[in-house]
Amino acid sequence: MQCLxxxxxIRVTWPLSYLMLPSRKEIPPICEDCQSGFYKITTAVACPKCGxxxxxxxxxxxxxxxxxxxxxxxxxxALYQYNEAMKAYMHTYKFQGDYQLRHVFDTEFPHFIESFQGFDLVVALPIDPTTWTxxxxxxxxxxxxxxKNSAILQMNRAQEEKRQSQKKRQERLKTGNHFQVDVEYRQQIENKRVLLIDDVYTTGRTLRHAAETLYDQGCGCVESVTLCR
Structure with missing residues (x-):
């Protein structure tokens, strides 16, 4: 198997015990050298509000x-630091469209999300129609x-407006709120605990807009989990 x-x-050493069992050791999606470039964030040395x-x-x-x-x-x-290795990964995954790279974290990240208990809904931040295209x-x-994703949020952004990734910090902070709750879910989310999911927390403007939108519609609690910060 090749590193994504x-x-x-990727060379994996198989202990004899694995050869004797019907189950097999899972091959990692990336090599050890690439994995060593990503740095996890521990809660002992992290801001309790943004990670x-x-x-x-x-x-x-x-x-x-x-x-x-x-x-x-x-x-x-947040699970990982947004360092140079993560920046390069995001560039290739998001902006060059290498969808296979979702597998780099698609086991570990869901496990991290599931470690946060007590939420009624898990909601991935939506993207605008232009980005979909x-x-x-x-x-x-x-x-x-x-x-499972609960698609309760929608994003509507003007086609000519810059994306957050194209903006400098002060531009990001001044961005308007483009989120709204899908009309079918507005009564269903009252007093619910919602866990928002995103890839990167940069300034927090986008996630906080989503949280504000949900609170305005009656949600009882909103927090978020991101792959990196």
Missing amino acids: ICHKA RRQASLKVCSDCEKWQLHSTYHYANH TRGFNQVLGLMGSL
């Missing part, structure tokens, strides 16, 4: 600013593997 990222052959890796458990300066203007509960949990897939759904 560098395309080198950013840091030296303490204090709320980071970005989240302190958000709290000055927020009246609702919200927290994000150009990219052909929702990258978040690809990362979720076989997890």
